[in-house]
Amino acid sequence: MMETQALDFPKINAVLRTNGTGEVTINGTSHPIEAADEAAVLTDALRLITETAAQLGRPVRVSTTDPDGQGLIIVSPDGAVSEATPIKRTSRREQDTLPVTDAPSPAPAQATTAPTREALQSEEAPEDPTRAEPVTFGAAVTDAAAQGAAPASIPAAEEPAGRRSLKDTSFLISTPVLQPATRGWRGALSRLGFRMDPSPEELAEREDIRTVSQHWPGPRTVAVVNRKGGANKTPTVVMLSAILARYSGAATVAWDNNESQGTLGWRTEQGSHNNSVLDLIDSSQALLSPSAQAAEIARFVHHQTSDKFDVLRSDENDEGDHEVTAEEVDIAHQVLTRYYRLIVMDSGNTARAANWRRMIHHTNQLVVPVTAIEDRAEAARLTLQTLESRGGHDAELARNAVVIVSESTDAKRSMSGDALKRAKDEARRIADGFAPHVRAVVRIPYDPALVNGPIRYEALQPATQRAWLAAAAAMAKGF
Template sequence: MSEPRTTVPDPMKESPLMAIDQSLIQTKPVLSAIINTDNTGVLTIDGQEENFTAADPGQLRTQLMTRLFEVAGEHGRPVRVSTMDENGLTGLLISPDRQVEPEAEPEPGNTAPAPTGQPEPAPVPVIEAVPAPVQTAPPDAGKKEATAVVADAAQAPVESAPATRRALRDAESFLSTQAAVQPATTGFRGWLASVGIRVAPSAAEVSERADIAAVSQHWAGTRTIMVANRKGGANKTPTVKNIAATFARHGGGGVLAYDGNPEVGTLGWRTEQGGHNSTVLDVLENADQLLSTEAVSGHMARYVHHQPADKFDVLRSDDSLVGTHVMTGDDVEVIHRVAAKYYRLIVMDSGNVDRGSDWSAMIGQANQLVVPTTTMEDRAEAALLLLKALHERDEHAAKLAENAVVIVSEWQPGETAVAERIADGFRPYVREVVTVPFDPALKSGRIVHDALTKASRRAWLRATAAVARGL
């Protein structure tokens, strides 16, 4: 059955709402509409292209629909159009009286057989033979009496067996566990839904909703994600920032990005600073107070730097020009114990030095390993060597390596093929590999998640969902 259908708003008086008769649709005209992300579109009518430009997506779609209504009016009957946008393909039926409805999709398994030209044979009724109970006549009975005994037995009623009782604990609930499907909200389908035409979401939107659901879940206890690559410039800091932002924006906060670099890390440079200069050293100095039973969540605000737009906090590394403190494994254990008390999710930037006790402590605390790299070969090689080293380290580290998520970011524009080649090289050895397109907003300066391109934000959501599936 086709979806419920309505009219597109029109200041002119419209005809009464009637279902579009699909039998009136013919093979001509052949209509297709392409909607681009730069608010341009192309309508093709029997091979002839018409170009459209608008100030925003809604205006562009309105222009296209107005022209399609004109085409239907010129032919005096409904027409079919295939529309393509960033969310996929949608088939629509357009009538001259400005009615629109989604094209009905055939129900699976309900395809009629092709005609053969011969009448189908009538079905042959099947009669099941029910054996009658047989009783043996007495030896001295005559033939007539034996026949009567058999006839009486055949006419005797047979009692049905009582239904098998089952335990109440096995009874199925009457409540439905299936959630209603929300109509489309993005792309051309979303625009149709906004004007009252209920259209199912595209495959792309269904996939995005699944990723959001994965990222939005909460886990019992704190989960720790370690972002590691022994080579500098491997995109560790942007990876930490975007994973933390994606989790926090969809999961309701409670996310800490911790710069565990033993030297001066860059996470503090590329995120917003709060109204203080606190770093990880201040947390170490006040750890006893922060871990006491009297401490409350507000106390932690003195030491972390909140990101208002992205809804997570940053714990900066020591950035003192004359600092002499060297982070140890014991320091990391204390920091993690404090962080776990106040946050549900910790994303750690591990820095570039992987031979100290602090790095080993971060590995020990990690529930999920993320290995970022770029399309530069030395960064990818460093990522591979890290995974090999972890696999030989101990059982916990080996499991982290096997369950790792590798994120390959394009270092320059137009490197999609290179990114896929590197990703294919990692796929046989880790749980998931995700590629991220080039985005100039990640090259330098403070990273603002909303400033990323739509394709970049979608890729980081996909990458974060991959991480979430390992927690």
Template structure:
């Protein structure tokens, strides 16, 4: 069950630190408790024990700020020992160096050093009450033991120390035991009754049958000392230090004991027994025996009470026939016997993931759950090919990095089948920013072999001679014409041919556009588009160009207008510390498009070959969010 955050206390302030040398502390207000461990796991175990003890002592959920080498975590700890991660900031996103240098701590608080082994030893004491209770328990336990010094009484009264503490938690419980030590423990006196039974069988036999009858009426589980939650030595002549074991389940037989000592309510079921003889006529004797008085010392009484449960069984089969007829349904409507998987994988990131490396099983936090949802979205396969066009009429607006990173995310999580196509009308830069293959083929080579590639007998391997595979990022690149002296410009018909080939071999096509929104290939690209992505940087002219591009698309046609309204805008920070600028631009675009995603500054995107693994963690997370937003539009 999740911890109720509204019950978590912010006062006193609780903070913790785990150092890299396997030491640390837990500070509660002005009190600091240090911890030590020989390994990172031992130090972590000691910290968790301290947090659990503190939550148990306060009696309400507490909020703990933990600094560790992995980052900054806010934990919620409940009195029952459960711990959840409320938030987590990885160390990459925190001011460096991390953890920050420690300042001299105030010495006003009480310092209690705690070793890792001591923390484990204190675990059973976490639920104990105040110390003075334990002293009074010990004194009262001695008084009880002194009163029942006789061997037979000691054998029925001695209990575990933990059980005596449980009995002392209610006022007056001990006084009742001191005045009437055998009344509450009547079931424990059974061995004494057995002993006296050997000496005076005539006096004890009737009571024993009454007890057996009451126990059989309550159920077979209460008739056995072991089933009632107690184990008594069968030999009453053993040493006096033989005591009752397993006292924890003792309350159960106390509540069930009245039927064993009050046989008067037993005749109540007789009216229900009077009806079955009409249905079970062949066995009148078995139905007549329960009518005998329960106090009769004769031997037929116990068998009669054993037959009562069997006498009621003929009542249940009667309605089965009509019920089966009423509930008969079509087999095609039967639900599946396979239950859906509801167990979530344990956390792998943040403080919870750090704990899981040492044997814990913590659930992922909100941020990791959101990341897993995005991964699930981009891993989805569609019923037909999908085309995503990345457009901005201004050069340097980050179109090519957007194509590369979106293609990498979809290919990595979705299992390949992704093509990045440079649809520049002359010569683009997609080939410069990606890994080259063993050949120099471009889109013009694809046009020259279009008939072979579109043939029904063509195989997928033939396409590998014209595209450049990205080994790490799992997608292929179709380059534009890279001849500096070339004069060829892509036409609308040629775009149709290449798109037909791409759709045959790939499930996802990302098209990198040129800068002219009036060119034939640019306009035909819009006709094939299922989702528009408009990138821009934090430079004002790039953002203005993105806005003009969207306006131009909206005015083309009804389909184009729908694409513009459902576009995804990606704002990439061009310089460090431009989060305020990117946030302002994102807010300006949000009223006009479906979604806006901000990508933080990353030097790996400024120049050179783009590889997804070379990006910072925050940058990769932003591109995953952008890809998930694109997937929702497909």
């Protein structure tokens, strides 16, 4: 009733920001709000809106905007808040052309209506005045049954028509209870006691979290590949590993499978030792022995204290000339699958290298990162084309690959409006170009926290975190 009384006049827009500011605009008049936190901003905004509703003596409709999206709420003169339901008006012409669907069948535990006497009389069998109408399971008791007489048409040993087996019946509720909103206007209102359903954006985020939080039977290996340097391979490995470890809680390792020296160790936290993949290979016999304990792997990997995954570094000996072989990849992979559920592999730039090709042999899901620069995109295309041409397992990986397109950093450094637009347009063009050829494409916005130094998930902007979560969920769907 409150919603039907809320008219489109006055036009009210409310904006809630995460930095402790907001704005309520009533018929074009802006009322900026600054407060200590999001809850205080919401309280001031609701006060302004409630005062307007009280002056009018009726509820008002409010369009809300927050980082999580847009919505509609109804605010009454007494301060009560509810979520508005958009009403889609259907014209008579549309009603005449609406498709006709079959009527839904009754729910399994729902009582069905007993056949009418007229329906029984229409059967070919002669009418029997002593015959009682059949009783369906869960239906009301007929007069004959109420008087204690057994229905003449149902033998004592025969199941009544419509009765279901107890094996097919359950009183457990299979659908989980929808938790109230936690984000934006809906979340802020829920914390104030007005229970609001989550927005479509929040529901999508919850689904992505559910996807990456699963535990799969057996280990899973992800290969992050692009034959061109500077394509964002190492940041991609770090971010995917961090999200998998944070949300799933599964033991996760990021492995730098560069044939000589890689950069994964430079962008992550170093442990109390200098060991690399070569040291792990040298100790593989002990690590694979039945008496080996899980904690012994810590002597060879570098734990990321905030993002909860481990890093297996490549050889960083400047004077060394050892290149990892295919056999050594097999040994290292055998060790890591003994200690970890999830393995995310960084790679070099040579698709012909023995360790690169052996990595692909162990891969369950391929991820191809690319910055929105044409030579990086072309290198990614050629990488996928090479795998596809090899057929078999390699081709299947290419067809089911996830391409992650990151916006160029050069345009962001210039801070030019035109350059920023061109960067976004180029990222969109490249993403659209890959879309018909792979399973999923995800775009990542520019974030300065990914450019230099050690990478930390918490250092990213919220929009970047959300984009990487979507990328990890797209990847995990391939498991």
